[in-house]
Amino acid sequence: MDLWECLVNPSSEECKSLLKKHLTPERFEKLKERETKYGGTLADCIRSGCKNLYCEVGIFTCDPHGYTIFADVIDDVIKDYHKVDKLDHPEPDLGDLENLTFGNLDPSGKYIVSTRIRVGRNYDNYGFPPILTKDQRLAMEATTKEVLLNFTGDLAGTYHSLETMSQEEQQDLIQNHYMFRVEDSLLGAASIFNDWPSGRGIFFNNDKTFLVWVNEEDHLRLISMQKGGDLGAVYKRLCTAIKTIEGSDVQFAKRKGLGYLTFCPTNLGTTLRASVLIKIPHLSAQPDFGKFCENLHLQIRGFHGTRTKGVDGIYDLSNKRRLGLTEFHAVEEMRRGVEICLTREKELEAAQKRKAQKRKA
Numbered sequence: 001m002d003l004w005e006c007l008v009n010p011s012s013e014e015c016k017s018l019l020k021k022h023l024t025p026e027r028f029e030k031l032k033e034r035e036t037k038y039g040g041t042l043a044d045c046i047r048s049g050c051k052n053l054y055c056e057v058g059i060f061t062c063d064p065h066g067y068t069i070f071a072d073v074i075d076d077v078i079k080d081y082h083k084v085d086k087l088d089h090p091e092p093d094l095g096d097l098e099n100l101t102f103g104n105l106d107p108s109g110k111y112i113v114s115t116r117i118r119v120g121r122n123y124d125n126y127g128f129p130p131i132l133t134k135d136q137r138l139a140m141e142a143t144t145k146e147v148l149l150n151f152t153g154d155l156a157g158t159y160h161s162l163e164t165m166s167q168e169e170q171q172d173l174i175q176n177h178y179m180f181r182v183e184d185s186l187l188g189a190a191s192i193f194n195d196w197p198s199g200r201g202i203f204f205n206n207d208k209t210f211l212v213w214v215n216e217e218d219h220l221r222l223i224s225m226q227k228g229g230d231l232g233a234v235y236k237r238l239c240t241a242i243k244t245i246e247g248s249d250v251q252f253a254k255r256k257g258l259g260y261l262t263f264c265p266t267n268l269g270t271t272l273r274a275s276v277l278i279k280i281p282h283l284s285a286q287p288d289f290g291k292f293c294e295n296l297h298l299q300i301r302g303f304h305g306t307r308t309k310g311v312d313g314i315y316d317l318s319n320k321r322r323l324g325l326t327e328f329h330a331v332e333e334m335r336r337g338v339e340i341c342l343t344r345e346k347e348l349e350a351a352q353k354r355k356a357q358k359r360k361a
């Protein structure tokens, strides 16, 4: 297999991906001819990781059954990434929504630009991007539309197909952080842009505080977001959406011990990423910024999300762990980390002011 040769080639020595670490030659031999009940193969899972040797993870899952068929390698990648010893993810638990322990993380409005939480959901009876056909995507889009157009109250909204959307509207939604970008080399090599833009679209309510991405990397991404730092309000809205969609007539892929299944193994479990766009020019200029966030289990992304750069000291900070903890605890972990970052930013800002005043005196 050509792909495998890329991975084991001596010139790939600098490759530090979890795929390279865990796909031993013995495992490769054992798994290379296997096929899932959806027709997915190992090649479908590792294509992107073999073409992008510099990536951190390197493996996607071809379909829900791939988590079983290729468990020899995927389980170790999952444990390594999510830093767990066992795959015993708890049952979903959204916590006590009447008595939430978090509200607005930045009442001053000075630091947190916006807050967003998303979860991924995938239908149990379809594969993931590498093996999906155009007809399957269109069928999924139709089912999803039917379900979403029944949402009421604060969540009621409209569906916008990418096929009929103008370039201007698309760019506007991307620039304002509402919609997925259409270029990404890792996801591209993993086939997520096949038959683009068929079957893809976005649903949103009037205020664009509740959105659903349809057929990006996961079949569905449910998103709650708003300006400012009110994490409590964002979380409650997302929980209402989760309960509404799970109360409708659809079945999502879920396994005992793994939680909800997603295309990328970094997302499975809660599938939840709670993030703030936060202005931290002093903290982000520190040489240990990366380590500081890592110790808090926070992931740093740029102004336009994954694989983009910070702009004017504004970064996207979110919970890194999604597996082995409940939905509520994943948000709590992010809340705690962001509060510590904010305190540190304020200390560094005050110290710099004091220095400047001293210089003046």
Ligand code: ADP
Pocket (backbone or CB within 6 Å): 113, 114, 115, 116, 118, 174, 176, 177, 178, 179, 180, 225, 273, 275, 276, 277, 301, 302, 303, 304, 305, 306, 316
């Ligand atoms: P995801 O993990 O949801 O796929 P990405 O890193 O791909 O996230 O980013 C998707 C989009 O969501 C980007 O436009 C990004 O800027 C936006 N985004 C992420 N967090 C926030 C936030 N807290 N406020 C506003 N936009 C956000």
Ligand code: MG
Pocket (backbone or CB within 6 Å): 305, 306
């Ligand atoms: Mg993304």
